[in-house]
Structure formats: C-alpha cells, structure tokens
Amino acid sequence: MEGSDFKRRSGRQKKKPNATPLVRLIRSSDFLLEIADARYPELSRNKRLEARIRLEGRRLVVVFNKADLISMSAVNRLQERYRDSFVVSSKTRQGFVDLRFFLKHIAPKREVTIGVIGFPNTGKSSVINILKGKHAAGTSPSAGFTKSMQKLRISPRVLIWDTPGIAPFGTNEILLAVLGAKNPEFLKDAEGVAMHIIQTLKIDSEGTLTKRYGIDESKEPNEILEAIALKTGALSKGGIPDTERAARTVINDWQKNKLVG
Structure with a gap:
C-alpha cells in the first residue's frame, strides 16, 4: 500500500503544469505577427517571446509600425536590414498594400489563424483595424488599452488574435516609457x-x-x-x-x- 501511495503521489508531482494563455495562443496560431516600433527596431521586440515562438515551431513575422515618425532613409535601412519584415504606419497607411498581399497569399486554399503580439501601445489594434477595413478592435493612445484577447476575422480565410501588450518582467522603466508601454x-x-x-x-x-x-x-x-x-x-x-x-x-x-x- 505504501509503495502504491508513493507512486500515486509521484505521479501527481510529475504532472505538467497547464500552458499559460500566451503559450496556448502561440499553439493555436498558424503563425504570429509581432508589432514593433520602427523608431526602436531592436528594443521594441520581445526577444523572450520570440524564442518561445521558435521553440513551438511557429513562424514569426515582424511588422515595424509608426514609420511616419522616422525619416525615409531610416525606413529604407529597416527594409534593407530586416528583409522578411514589413515597415508600416497605421497613421498614414504606408506599407499596408504589401502586408495585405502577404496575408492574402500566405494560405490561399485554407483558413489560417494569426496571433498578433507586441509591447503595449505599439499599435497592434490600429494595424488590425486597417487590415480589416473598419474598427474591429478598439484603439487608444493609452498603454494596455486592449484588456483581453479578441478573435477577429479580417478576410474570408484569415482570423486574427488581438492580444494585450506584453512587456517582459523586469523591463527597464525608461524603455517602457519611451515605447509608450507604461x-x-x-x-x-x-x-x-x-x-x-x-x-x-x-x-x-x-x-x-x-x-x-x-x-x-x-x-x-x-x-x-x-x-x-x-x-x-x-x-x-x-x-x-x-x-x-x-x-x-x-x-x-x-x-x-x-x-x-
């Protein structure tokens, strides 16, 4: 009896913890868009989350938003350095023709689900609104406006998860403020x-x-x-x-x- 009790207790101890909502989002998405700030192309990316996405075997595409706040030469440098990314402006709609074309042809014969992630206030919901063509996700200049995940259809074959902004624990306060994430x-x-x-x-x-x-x-x-x-x-x-x-x-x-x- 004591041996069987020990086995049962050991089994409970070895039970894997439930996946976090963020991990479930990654696993339920065919690929993910990370919305970053064009002014800070490296600092505004969540490297821990990117590593988890790669670990889960999902594709990641980075979209640098707020291109209207940098010079055209800076836009060109971004496009040269990050060839598989998109540089857009949700204010002027710069770059959205290419992004729409990409999403339309990513899986022309089946439905795909895309997870949208990024720091708070990088413009995730604004990007989604433009892709859909109408206000599907609420937008606000205040950090953390999107309070919970929302699933939205932006075309007959494309569904998008809009998520609250996620900043890694311990992120520098100056960085969070400069990015508009706090x-x-x-x-x-x-x-x-x-x-x-x-x-x-x-x-x-x-x-x-x-x-x-x-x-x-x-x-x-x-x-x-x-x-x-x-x-x-x-x-x-x-x-x-x-x-x-x-x-x-x-x-x-x-x-x-x-x-x-």
Missing part, C-alpha cells in the same frame, strides 16, 4: 525618464523642444525641465518649478507623438 502616472522616476527624452531630442531632433515649449534647448536636461515647468505653469507653492509635473507633461507629449520635429 503610462506617465505609473512611473517611479518620471524626471529621469523625461530627462532621457530631452537628451534624445537634443541630439536627434534639434529645435523640437523649442518649438513645442518655447524654451532654450541649449541648456542641460535638468535646466530644460525646470524651464518647461515655468512655461507650462507647473509650479509648487512659492512659484517653485514642479519638475515632477513637468516631467509627466514631457513624457505624455512624447507618447502622443507631439514631440516630432
């Missing part, structure tokens, strides 16, 4: 994130800060943040610049694409 009100160090954005704009988009806030952007990031607080009326008692509030304004403007040169 809302400003939930940041622990909004000032640090804002100064990173300010420094990036000073280098890559000269004149943008002056145009948006009417400040002298030749100064250091912390001084610029104080100047923005003064210009936007973000003041504490005694007229002291509230750089915390100003930082959240800068981050919010960045995430809503208002800081474009």
Whole structure:
C-alpha cells in the first residue's frame, strides 16, 4: 500500500503544469505577427517571446509600425536590414498594400489563424483595424488599452488574435516609457525618464523642444525641465518649478507623438 501511495503521489508531482494563455495562443496560431516600433527596431521586440515562438515551431513575422515618425532613409535601412519584415504606419497607411498581399497569399486554399503580439501601445489594434477595413478592435493612445484577447476575422480565410501588450518582467522603466508601454502616472522616476527624452531630442531632433515649449534647448536636461515647468505653469507653492509635473507633461507629449520635429 505504501509503495502504491508513493507512486500515486509521484505521479501527481510529475504532472505538467497547464500552458499559460500566451503559450496556448502561440499553439493555436498558424503563425504570429509581432508589432514593433520602427523608431526602436531592436528594443521594441520581445526577444523572450520570440524564442518561445521558435521553440513551438511557429513562424514569426515582424511588422515595424509608426514609420511616419522616422525619416525615409531610416525606413529604407529597416527594409534593407530586416528583409522578411514589413515597415508600416497605421497613421498614414504606408506599407499596408504589401502586408495585405502577404496575408492574402500566405494560405490561399485554407483558413489560417494569426496571433498578433507586441509591447503595449505599439499599435497592434490600429494595424488590425486597417487590415480589416473598419474598427474591429478598439484603439487608444493609452498603454494596455486592449484588456483581453479578441478573435477577429479580417478576410474570408484569415482570423486574427488581438492580444494585450506584453512587456517582459523586469523591463527597464525608461524603455517602457519611451515605447509608450507604461503610462506617465505609473512611473517611479518620471524626471529621469523625461530627462532621457530631452537628451534624445537634443541630439536627434534639434529645435523640437523649442518649438513645442518655447524654451532654450541649449541648456542641460535638468535646466530644460525646470524651464518647461515655468512655461507650462507647473509650479509648487512659492512659484517653485514642479519638475515632477513637468516631467509627466514631457513624457505624455512624447507618447502622443507631439514631440516630432
């Protein structure tokens, strides 16, 4: 009896855990589209998830969205470097002719299911809406708007799973904020994130800060943040610049694409 009890207990211990919803999504999809940010082609990809997709034997196609926020030369470099990917803009609809053609001919004689994944706020639902031709999945500029998986038909033979944005555990807070994957009100160090954005704009988009806030952007990031607080009326008692509030304004403007040169 004791031996049989041990075997039964051992059997229970060896039982495999149930697959997570994300793994079930991968297994129920014929292939997957990962929506990434064209401004950050490597940083905005979920490498852990990509590895799991390969482990499950599924095909992955990367779609770089927000191409309207980068130069045409940068678009060309993306297309040259990532030859099996697509570069699109859900705002201008750039690149969608090629993406539609690909999806239409991926399996012309049978129904296929495509899982759509990516960081929060990379534009997954907006991409799906354009592919379908009408608002099938709700869209919002706020990170994490898609709360649960939705299955949608975008053509007679193509079904798509739209998923909530998934960020790997432990992802750097600056990266999450810059990608729009974390809302400003939930940041622990909004000032640090804002100064990173300010420094990036000073280098890559000269004149943008002056145009948006009417400040002298030749100064250091912390001084610029104080100047923005003064210009936007973000003041504490005694007229002291509230750089915390100003930082959240800068981050919010960045995430809503208002800081474009």
